[in-house]
Amino acid sequence: MKIYIVIPAFNEADHITKVITDLKNHGYENIVVVDDGSTDGTFELAKKNQVKVLQHVVNRGMGAALQTGNDFALKQGAEVIVHFDADGQMLASDIKNMVDPIINEKIDITLGSRFLSSKGEMPLSKKYIIHPLAKVINYFFTRLWLSDVHNGFRALSAQAAKKIIITQDRMAHNTEIVEKIKKYHLKYREVPVTIKYYEYGQSIGGGLKILRDLLIGKLIR
Amino acid sequence: MNIIQYILLLLIIFVIHRIWTRWHNREISRREWLGWSLFWLAAGISVLLPKTTDLVAGKLGLASGRGVDLIVYISIPLIFYILFRLLVKIDNLEQNITKITRHLSLRDNIEKKEE
Incomplete structure (x- = not known):
């Protein structure tokens, strides 16, 4: 089974080496880093680690970087594509649980969920304010109730990756992907994962930007 | 004439000047040049002779007629x-x-x- 790990990276020089090493230690060979126009040497660092590194000459956002990674992986004949963060928040040891349902049970796409497991500490304001709101907004746009939205850990079968073309360049791609799962009747499953928080991630302001992107996408595309 | 009319006229003249220089440098198409010139000309007229706009408003049936x-x-x-x-x-x-x-x-x- 050809499993490709796609890592979008924007100014992640501090974490990228550790993330790649970790993945390699877990036996993943096909690692694709998509450097999204970083200015801190992420590209060069990733290159040193002997993995495939694609480069966006200008910053286009996480959604855009993921789609570039998908395109590349599909061209290389990937059978499963895993979306993995470059900031070290996700655990390489969780990937197996994400990929297994796709290989063994013909699930099209698995989505990591922080809430199905009790592991991982989350800031309280995130748990009780931002996430409930995000869930409602996500439902409004996608009609799919998920226990977790926007953590970005997911695995796609090649068929799913061919169908889900990400057009939301920035952070609204999370919702867009869920929307397309529904639209194309893909079989999905949520898988418990651990997310380590040392940075806050999406703030209220970031959330509003996502909402803006979603609305613009709905209105004019 | 009021001060506001002078200010608006100056602005309009400036804009028209910009449009004409851009047309001169071939930065905008003939259509854009004509369209925008007419638009700002009309703006100029309505500033100079505000009553003309009342006339149009009345014709269009605006209750206030302004x-x-x-x-x-x-x-x-x-x-x-x-x-x-x-x-x-x-x-x-x-x-x-x-x-x-x-x-x-x-x-x-x-x-x-x-x-």
Whole structure:
């Protein structure tokens, strides 16, 4: 089974080496880093680690970087594509649980969920304010109730990756992907994962930007 | 004439001047030049002779019969429409930039493979 790990990276020089090493230690060979126009040497660092590194000459956002990674992986004949963060928040040891349902049970796409497991500490304001709101907004746009939205850990079968073309360049791609799962009747499953928080991630302001992107996408595309 | 009329006229003259120099340098098309010139000319007339707009407002059946009201009523939907058009345009531009960026990054890699 050809499993490709796609890592979008924007100014992640501090974490990228550790993330790649970790993945390699877990036996993943096909690692694709998509450097999204970083200015801190992420590209060069990733290159040193002997993995495939694609480069966006200008910053286009996480959604855009993921789609570039998908395109590349599909061209290389990937059978499963895993979306993995470059900031070290996700655990390489969780990937197996994400990929297994796709290989063994013909699930099209698995989505990591922080809430199905009790592991991982989350800031309280995130748990009780931002996430409930995000869930409602996500439902409004996608009609799919998920226990977790926007953590970005997911695995796609090649068929799913061919169908889900990400057009939301920035952070609204999370919702867009869920929307397309529904639209194309893909079989999905949520898988418990651990997310380590040392940075806050999406703030209220970031959330509003996502909402803006979603609305613009709905209105004019 | 009031001070506000002088100020507005100065602004309009400046804008028309800009339009004409851009036309002169072939930065805008003939149609744009003509359209915008007419638009600002009309703006100039309505500043110089505000009563003319009252005339149009009356003809169109505005209860107040004030030209200023007419201008506001027309401007707001127009501005929203232009905003919408701009949003669409910017969105298209962004998507195209992403396409180019993606194409470049993928092409670079295919080339490297051949080395």
